[in-house]
Amino acid sequence: MDKPDHKVMTVQKEMKEMDKKMMDAMGDKDKMYDKRFMELMISHHEGGIKMAKDAINNSERSEIKDMAKKIIETQKKEINQMEGWKKSWYQE
Known part of the structure; x- marks a missing residue:
């Protein structure tokens, strides 16, 4: 069994x-x-995207690598969705 990595x-x-x-x-x-x-x-x-790129x-x-690519794709879509909502709801 591997020894736990102190850094991790x-x-x-x-x-x-x-x-x-x-x-x-x-x-x-609140509002x-x-x-x-x-x-x-x-x-x-x-942060998840950075980790996924490192894994790739x-x-x-x-x-x-395949999972990391899916993480990047999914999380980029979610970021874009939230950025759109922020712009729409909060004029940002």
Whole structure:
């Protein structure tokens, strides 16, 4: 069995802390809740796209590369959808 990678474990801990910070930033339900959700989700998706691009460039497994390509495609569509909503709903 492989030994846990210290760097990975550290980043996983930091990501859990970041998830909590993102949830705290969502704030209370008010008329700007949806805007905050979209802004944070767009940032989250942009990070996922960066990771997926890295996987395409560095993975040795075709399954991982294929999944990464799907992640990029899906998350780009979702970003575009949310950007459209922000423009329509908040004149951004």
